[in-house]
Amino acid sequence: MKVVIIGGVAGGASCAARLRRLLEDAEIVMVEKGEHVSFANCGLPYYVGNVIKEDKDLLVATPALFKKRFNIDVRVRTEAVAIDRSSKTVRMRDLVSGSEYDEAYDKLVLATGAAPLKPPLPGIETEGIFTLKYVTDSQKIRQWIETKNVRKAVIVGGGFIGLEMAESLTGAGIQVSVIEMLNQVMPPVDFEMAEPVHEHLRVKGVELVLGDGVQGFEKTANGVAVTTKGGKKIEAELVLLSIGVRAESRLAEAAGLKLGERKGIWTNEQMQTSDSEIYAVGDAAEIKDAISGTQAMVPLAGPANRQGRVAADAIAGKKTVFRGVQATAICKVFDLAVAMTGESEKSLKRMQMPYEKVYLHPTDHASYYPGAHTLHLKVLFSPDDGRLLGAQAVGAGGADKRIDVIAMAIQKKGTVYDLEEAELCYAPQFGSAKDAVNMAGMIAVNALRGDAPIYHWDRQLETPQEDTILLDVRSFSEYQKAHAPGAVNIPLDELRGRINELSTSSEIHVYCGVGQRAHNAVRILRAHGLNALNLSGGFQTYNAYRSANMKGSSNG
Secondary structure: OEEEEEOOOHHHHHHHHHHHHHOOOOEEEEEEOOOOOOEOHHHHHHHHOOOOOOHHHHEOOOHHHHHHHHOOEEEEOEEEEEEEOOOOEEEEEEOOOOOEEEEEOOEEEEOOOEEEOOOOOOOOOOOOEEOOOOHHHHHHHHHHHHHHOOOEEEEEOOOHHHHHHHHHHHHOOOEEEEEEOOOOOOOOOOHHHHHHHHHHHHHOOOEEEEOOOEEEEEEOOOOEEEEEOOOOEEEEOEEEEOOOEEEOOHHHHHOOOOEOOOOOEEOOOOOEOOOOOEEEOHHHEEEEEOOOOOEEOOOOHHHHHHHHHHHHHHHOOOOOOOOOEOOOEEEEEOOEEEEEEEOOHHHHHHHOOOOEEEEEOOEOOOOOOOOOOEEEEEEEEOOOOOEEEEEEEEEOOOHHHHHHHHHHHHHOOOEHHHHHHOOOOOOOOOOOOOOHHHHHHHHHHHHHHOOOOEEOHHHHHHOOOOOEEEEEOOOHHHHHHOOOOOOEEOOHHHOHHHHHHOOOOOEEEEEOOOOHHHHHHHHHHHHOOOEEEEEOOHHHHHHHHHHHHHHOOOOO
């Protein structure tokens, strides 16, 4: 059997190595149009910022290693330009010599990846504007920084690469501006969860231009001027485009293969395309969302590697299937980590899927042990049976641990009841006896059982209700410092003696700092026959929603 693999990074390289371990006698050819295979593209921003000192450290495996260890024929600087399905051949072009030849296959794997978006804006080809996909891109950017003595950079796009580059460039002593067309950075998470990231970026000296897109670019004496649709003009010596990617599906489309709803290459659960002899993996493949069952494209290394293994198994005759993707991911933003898994509230609304949510702001480990930091956590779940739908976490520590736990619970069709009972590691340096994951489950379960119903600030702020009391149970000094408009203050420790000040016919929306005191207040009030609900996440979550309402679409 001869297997040709087009693309040699995460999905393609994983498929090739797995296939050799399964089929010793197969002929395996892997082609890559770039100069390197199996490189750590997630490490590219850190090489640009000189956190990773040597570019060779980005290379996980080389063509020579693939040949020596796996007996795989790897050809770099080789582009697949056409597929002839009837003859089962691929037209290859040697990008060094320009010569072309046909390569026959029995099975073909498309791991063509995704290309950075480069919209046709005026001046887009101006010198000093870069994208970041290959090791060679990072080398060019690093060389540009050194030779041009870059002091100011503009990053267009506030996603994973954009924020990682913002950190790396700032660490290299470069002033950074991030322009994001949406009203928030890190689009996969919900706005209120991105607010702590906005604050942290500004503290670190990053200028945020939110809710404003780029109008065009023009060359200046020292570099590039970026003009936004809102009329802002920023001059810099370096511009990085990081506004998303599109699947490299043109080769597949030209060969008559079926594309999915999102223009990725359609695949089944064994990564087969509409041609049973051709497979697709990685960023170019359109796969199933494990939670909603809808079609999805998730350009992440973890799923790409797993898809490569599934395709290799299928070629070798195994019945392994790809169960779908949850989009579990994490991004380091200076001293914070932003982590997520499953659906966001935005995506659930878009799909019109019923959901409930809870917020909490515990410390990442026992508060009495030195070094504890606030961890912001949001968990989304079904209001019917408590099935977990998604989670987001932001914090200086512990965000990865909590999201990993919840991601596995989601994979096993777990519920908030499972989180309530989860048995997790505890020592004061690592967590609390009631871990944040347990607490999220307890809050959600209390709401589902009716023991402590919850309400949410977005509804409170957007659709104020008549005959509703907004009750602040923090201390009087906290209330005086700042409080939600219209709130009355009865500190928790005074509540039992002042219940007669509250109307028994009104719905009472209770809040405190993060939700814990409000929970106790709700239990007291409901025990006295009052209809009380806890505003989930307390005043911390209120501040995030207030930002969304007040300045969500303005420039930072």
